[in-house]
Amino acid sequence: MKRQFQAASLASCLALGLSATAQAQDTTLDVVTDPSFVPFEMMDQDSGEMVGFDMDIIAEVAERAGFDYNLRTMDFNGIIPAIQTGNVDIAIAGVTITDERAEIVDFSDPYYDSGLRLLVNANDDSIQSVEDLEGKKVGTKIGSTSYDFLQESLGDSADITPYPGSSDMYMALLGGSVDAVFYDAPNVGYFSQTQGEGRTKVVGPLYEGQQYGIVLVKGSDWVEPVNEALSTMKEDGTYDEIHSKWFGSPSGE
Numbered sequence: 241m242k243r244q245f246q247a248a249s250l251a252s253c254l255a256l257g258l259s260a261t262a263q264a265q266d267t268t269l270d271v272v273t274d275p276s277f278v279p280f281e282m283m284d285q286d287s288g289e290m291v292g293f294d295m296d297i298i299a300e301v302a303e304r305a306g307f308d309y310n311l312r313t314m315d316f317n318g319i320i321p322a323i324q325t326g327n328v329d330i331a332i333a334g335v336t337i338t339d340e341r342a343e344i345v346d347f348s349d350p351y352y353d354s355g356l357r358l359l360v361n362a363n364d365d366s367i368q369s370v371e372d373l374e375g376k377k378v379g380t381k382i383g384s385t386s387y388d389f390l391q392e393s394l395g396d397s398a399d400i401t402p403y404p405g406s407s408d409m410y411m412a413l414l415g416g417s418v419d420a421v422f423y424d425a426p427n428v429g430y431f432s433q434t435q436g437e438g439r440t441k442v443v444g445p446l447y448e449g450q451q452y453g454i455v456l457v458k459g460s461d462w463v464e465p466v467n468e469a470l471s472t473m474k475e476d477g478t479y480d481e482i483h484s485k486w487f488g489s490p491s492g493e
């Protein structure tokens with residue numbers, strides 16, 4: 241998928257000629273996302289294109305910041321290394337802003353407030369909190385802050401299995417391979433209300449209030465334009481429209 245760069249005006253493009261073409265090519269960035277973090281990014285089976293909250297956000301940001309982009313997908317655990325090494329320019333994949341990550345990549349201003357939640361089978365009343373996972377099998381996602389949280393909170397007292405994709409850990413729960421899933425709240429909630437409806441339930445409190453940011457190469461010149469785009473989207477109501485499309489009205493607004 242490739243968003244088309246919108247030139248300032250037809251007249252200016254004609255005046256610049258070939259140099260304008262070269263400049264437009266210079267503003268084509270490589271953007272990467274995780275193909276399985278619904279409803280932020282997921283493959284539309286009918287069109288064969290990536291859709292979701294993040295996909296609408298990056299499309300609008302690109303238009304306002306003035307860059308075209310090529311979209312690629314990869315497993316979540318490869319995203320930060322890909323940005324760090326400069327193999328891609330930008331990532332948007334529900335990436336939590338952390339101090340550790342901010343040492344090796346740049347983040348935009350936060351664009352989504354999140355946290356971590358527990359998902360269990362609908363008939364399981366034995367698990368109500370992370371503490372109840374001791375001696376249990378719990379699934380999460382490789383490279384995620386939820387995996388880090390479980391390791392710090394439980395260590396060897398629980399059987400923690402990191403899966404490459406979110407669908408893998410949910411299928412493990414439904415199939416009985418794990419007793420619970422611990423992962424980002426919006427993704428957990430979305431699964432519980434869709435494929436997991438009637439078979440799973442969300443339990444316990446919201447752990448670790450988190451914020452998602454767009455990820456850029458350290459020192460990228462695009463941080464300021466991306467932040468300006470996000471700011472104007474919130475000011476003119478475009479962000480609220482996108483949020484309502486996927487989640488309903490933004491809470492607290």
